[in-house]
Amino acid sequence: MRHSSRLGAMKLKFTPLLVGLGIGAWAGLGEALFHPAILLNYAISMGGDSADLLDWTLNRLLGTGFYVSQISLEVPVPAILGLVFGALIASVVHKERGPGPGRFSFEAARNGFLVSFFVMLLGGCPIMAATQAAYGNLIMILGIAAVIGGAVVASLYVKRRATK
Amino acid sequence: MNVDIFVIVLVASTLIGYGAERSRFCSVSGIRDYFLFNDTYLAYALPGIFVGALGSFVILSRLGFQMPGFPLMASSPGYTSVVTICLTVIAGLGIGFYSIMADGCPLRQHVRAAMGRHYALAYLLGFYVGILYFYTVGVALMLLLHGLLPGM
Numbered sequence: 001m002r003h004s005s006r007l008g009a010m011k012l013k014f015t016p017l018l019v020g021l022g023i024g025a026w027a028g029l030g031e032a033l034f035h036p037a038i039l040l041n042y043a044i045s046m047g048g049d050s051a052d053l054l055d056w057t058l059n060r061l062l063g064t065g066f067y068v069s070q071i072s073l074e075v076p077v078p079a080i081l082g083l084v085f086g087a088l089i090a091s092v093v094h095k096e097r098g099p100g101p102g103r104f105s106f107e108a109a110r111n112g113f114l115v116s117f118f119v120m121l122l123g124g125c126p127i128m129a130a131t132q133a134a135y136g137n138l139i140m141i142l143g144i145a146a147v148i149g150g151a152v153v154a155s156l157y158v159k160r161r162a163t164k
Numbered sequence: 165m166n167v168d169i170f171v172i173v174l175v176a177s178t179l180i181g182y183g184a185e186r187s188r189f190c191s192v193s194g195i196r197d198y199f200l201f202n203d204t205y206l207a208y209a210l211p212g213i214f215v216g217a218l219g220s221f222v223i224l225s226r227l228g229f230q231m232p233g234f235p236l237m238a239s240s241p242g243y244t245s246v247v248t249i250c251l252t253v254i255a256g257l258g259i260g261f262y263s264i265m266a267d268g269c270p271l272r273q274h275v276r277a278a279m280g281r282h283y284a285l286a287y288l289l290g291f292y293v294g295i296l297y298f299y300t301v302g303v304a305l306m307l308l309l310h311g312l313l314p315g316m
Contacts, residue, residue, distance in 0.1 A: 030176075044180060111287060135217070
């Protein structure tokens with residue numbers, strides 16, 4: 001199923017390839033324009049930016065001492081807020097808001113917990129791993145290959161479970 | 165961080181969030197869709213990020229913008245450490261496996277949560293608890309591993 005969106009008079013079709021190219025290009029632009037202390041920190045990173053946002057908030061509200069990257073010391077990088085805000089706008093404009101088929105379950109929380117632990121262990125989500133791999137980081141090239149490997153194993157597991 | 169950068173990052177990420185919602189963007193589900201349904205629609209997401217990033221790094225560095233150390237290759241941090249390599253492989257496999265089991269990567273789950281999906285809200289609860297758990301337990305575990313296996 002393919003989606004399209006009307007932005008003013010221009011009809012723009014968003015595809016995963018286009019959004020992926022945009023995220024990648026944004027990583028390069030962020031690096032070129034801002035020269036961050038930490039490589040690619042302004043790009044979308046579901047691990048680093050989420051951690052900074054959470055830790056910064058907890059440190060401010062509760063006085064805890066969780067680690068926050070240099071760039072987010074005063075104000076956290078707003079990438080996660082922008083991402084959620086953009087998705088919220090799209091879902092409201094196109095009337096796609098709703099609870100969906102899944103439930104608020106322990107299984108979902110457990111999956112989230114495990115993914116975030118492994119994301120922090122790797123030092124970035126698949127998006128950050130792909131941008132770092134494009135930068136020539138050998139560890140992240142290995143990391144993204146492992147992510148693909150894990151996804152293949154899970155897909156085969158799901159397929160096998162479904163055919164039993 | 166100054167106000168200009170804050171606003172630019174916010175606008176760029178809002179556009180990405182909008183596009184991600186409209187396109188059902190997910191960085192790992194394309195692999196599952198390809199293996200299970202022979203559907204390649206989402207499969208271009210991850211290569212798209214790689215190609216977009218590589219293209220922008222090459223073009224912008226040719227235009228004279230600073231890209232410190234690009235391409236990193238032999239100067240990549242930690243690539244000679246066996247411990248780092250093992251942890252990277254374990255982490256990557258874990259992300260791939262559990263993202264498929266959760267029906268989407270962290271970005272997709274944030275987008276779904278913004279759409280009001282209950283499953284994604286539970287996922288994000290676990291996701292943020294996992295971050296805190298990593299900072300309290302995981303970091304200590306990693307330091308212990310590196311300390312137990314010196315010179316590797």
